[in-house]
Amino acid sequence: MSMKDPYESYTKKTHVIGRIATLVTLCLLLGAPFVIGAYLGAMPDLGAAARGFISVGLVWTVSSVVEFLVYLPMLGSGGGYLAMITGNLINMKIPCAVHSRDLAGVKAGTKENEIVSTLSIAVSSLVTVLVLAAGVLLLQPLLPVLESRVLRPAFDQVVPALFGAMAFRYYRGHLKLALWPLLLMSALFILVPSLRSQTSIMILPSGALAILLAWFGWKKERAAG
Amino acid sequence: MDVMARLNSGTMYLICGGIIAFVAAVCVIFALRAWRAGKAIGMDTSVMLKVIRSSASFSVLPAVAILLGVIALSGALGVPWPWLRLSVIGALHYETQVAHGAAEQVGIELTGDAMTARAFSTIALLMSACIMWGMVLNLFFNKKYSSTLLRRGEKKGPSFGDTAMTAMFIGLVSAYIGSYIGGLVSGNARFDLAGDPVPLCCALAAAAGMMLFTRLSALKGLKWLEDFSLALAMLAGMAAAILFRVLFPAAGNGAAAAAESAALMMGGAML
Structure with missing residues (x-):
């Protein structure tokens, strides 16, 4: 009698559930504007939507392909399905999954990382859904606090706070590796100030340089035995 | 309606x-x-x-x-x-x-x-x-792509995969920190030193917070802090952003920020 590997069956089902959930979400999201259009009595202008897609959407299409290729290895398969459905990758899901991997002490590309990543992204997404639902429910009483001139600078700086904290965690053990990408990026942003609006694209050359340096370091370590 | x-x-x-x-x-x-x-x-x-x-x-x-x-x-x-x-x-x-x-x-x-x-x-x-x-690509390619990655990760012997992921994340963080440095040095034009210092200060304060909470969580009895270290470090960074805006209201924003600071102080008093 053959014993089925529980992890193999988990992975298989993850893909089935992930694909169904993705397909249903896609239909719901693309269908919603038409349902709302019917409710409002005015269907979307498909010509204007097509023109808009060419002017705004193509950039995001390229960006989505890059995000998929670069981030899926960090997220794992289950985490990948969830993160693409729930969004907010750079400012939430990726740091959350990477930090969880670190806390749990698991390595990328392993079964354990797959579990940790899925768990962390699912929890992060649920917390986001709950916070947003509570926020929407309590919008009127919360509005003066959230938009207060004192607190506003804090909420404007969530992403710098996140990357500052992560920088300490990751630069600490890899100072040599972090130095060159940081120097290169700082120089580029200083010399070409307009690049600041393209920070998410600049992740690619920065990441590529870091991976290249890590590769040389790794080869050197292996050669040294 | x-x-x-x-x-x-x-x-x-x-x-x-x-x-x-x-x-x-x-x-x-x-x-x-x-x-x-x-x-x-x-x-x-x-x-x-x-x-x-x-x-x-x-x-x-x-x-x-x-x-x-x-x-x-x-x-x-x-x-x-x-x-x-x-x-x-x-x-x-x-x-x-x-x-x-x-x-x-x-x-x-x-x-x-x-x-x-x-x-x-x-x-x-x-x-x-x-x-x-992203969802469309997941539908068609997630299974094949992640299976290949998992096979490589589970391979016996040394693997570059984990190091590559750490390096990629360091690259991601460096792009953002670099943009804060660039934003300060070349705010509106190259080397004008008139940019907004708040993102960089906030990132530095969060990094200092992370250092503090990481050290504290290594102490006996404070191990639980490790789970909350990232959230607490972010809070430290965000608090620094408020403090910076209150102490240096005009920094990076010129006259507009000075006007805003008066309102900020008033808002602070009201809160």
Whole structure:
């Protein structure tokens, strides 16, 4: 009698559930504007939507392909399905999954990382859904606090706070590796100030340089035995 | 009923809330399955609980920032649609940019006064269509791509995969920190030193916070702090941003910030 590997069956089902959930979400999201259009009595202008897609959407299409290729290895398969459905990758899901991997002490590309990543992204997404639902429910009483001139600078700086904290965690053990990408990026942003609006694209050359340096370091370590 | 009233109606909440509920249910299913699979492959449940605690505590602050995105877009699109967009698939920086681009295409400004029913449904369609490609790629390629990665990760002997992921993340962080340095040195023009110092100060304060909480969590009896270190470090960075704005109201913003600072002080007094 053959014993089925529980992890193999988990992975298989993850893909089935992930694909169904993705397909249903896609239909719901693309269908919603038409349902709302019917409710409002005015269907979307498909010509204007097509023109808009060419002017705004193509950039995001390229960006989505890059995000998929670069981030899926960090997220794992289950985490990948969830993160693409729930969004907010750079400012939430990726740091959350990477930090969880670190806390749990698991390595990328392993079964354990797959579990940790899925768990962390699912929890992060649920917390986001709950916070947003509570926020929407309590919008009127919360509005003066959230938009207060004192607190506003804090909420404007969530992403710098996140990357500052992560920088300490990751630069600490890899100072040599972090130095060159940081120097290169700082120089580029200083010399070409307009690049600041393209920070998410600049992740690619920065990441590529870091991976290249890590590769040389790794080869050197292996050669040294 | 005018368009804005209908965009904030119960029907809209029902449509958008229904989709959000579906996605929340998917998250619950994935979380439960991952938990059970983790136990089945012999993972320590205390490690999984640590992951849950850390992920939950970390996510609160970015989620509040995302809520501000809902508020920002609600003036033109009502509350339910931005609530849906930012709960499902959307990203804070994406939604605002695409909403403005889409409004341009339908020939209106993105304001509540200018909004029409047809403009809204068109903008909503464009917001959904432009960002769907990650999901489409997942549908067709996730299985093959992740299976290849897993095979490589499980291979006996040294693997570069884990190092590559750490390096990629260092690259990601460096791009953002570099942009804060560039933003300070070349705010409006090259080397004008008139940029906004707040993002860099905030990042430095968060890094110092992370150092403090990491050191504290190594002490006996304070191990629990490790799960909350990221959230607490972010709070430290955000608090520094408030302090900086109060102490140096004009930094990086010129005269406009000086005017704002007066109001800031008044707001502080009121709070």
